[in-house]
Amino acid sequence: MEDFHAPASFDLQGADLRALRRARGLTLAALAQRVDRSVGWLSQVERDRSNASPDDLAALADVLDVSTSSLLAVSGSTEEAGKIVRPHTRRPIGNRTAGLTEALLSPDLTDDFEVIHSRFAPGARLDHAVSRPTQEIGYVVAGRFDLWIDGTLFQLSPGDSFRLRGDLFRWANPYPETCEIIWVISPPVY
Incomplete structure (x- = not known):
């Protein structure tokens, strides 16, 4: 199999953030409170209408118990977005276990x-x-x-x-x- 590649650029995936929040049983209000931000701001981020700073991204990842890379999508072809995942556009998934390397093969976390x-x-x-x-x-x-x-x-x-x-x-x-x-x-x- 091919090697995992470090992607060139990332974008926050609001829909993935929403899916992870829901999977954790958190409301918008509960997550916003835990990251010390407003519900309105978090709603905007989940709908890709606002950006999260690196500090916000780290706080969200910490509360959701995922790596920051799990919240990011690799920039790629617009026509392939949500349908095709090429080896160089796979999202690495950080983990806390030495010797384990993982990458997301799914286009996103919305399924x-x-x-x-x-x-x-x-x-x-x-x-x-x-x-x-x-x-x-x-x-x-x-x-x-x-x-x-x-x-x-x-x-x-x-x-x-x-x-x-x-x-x-x-x-x-x-x-x-x-x-x-x-x-x-x-x-x-x-």
Whole structure:
């Protein structure tokens, strides 16, 4: 598979901000209060009628528990916007786990699901089990992967797929090669 590329320029995606706010169960008023801005300003940002400063963007990302890159779209062809995602226009998704690199394959976060391309470097691991209020399907494209679902270890190889429905899970790549997985997640969480 191709390498993830650092995009040249970004624009705040108001519709994605709205989708993430709703997915977190926050009203406009609640999010505006948490970032110390007015409801009117936030409404304007969500409708792409106003811009967020870098500080506002960081505050929004912090409250929504996502990376700032999750709120940004890469500038590209107007006719392809919302339909086509080229390798150089993929949004990198920041994360807090060493050895994990992710990019959004979906054009945006406005659908009922998102598609993510994840790369797990050799030795990468999530040591503590997590659970998300989502339904997820993963497909192993390359490499091998250890996945614990509700405490049971599953060793996965290329062509294997799995499902998570709010289960406690953790993962590790103890193997010498990078593992690549395509995820479909509903509702969008990034």
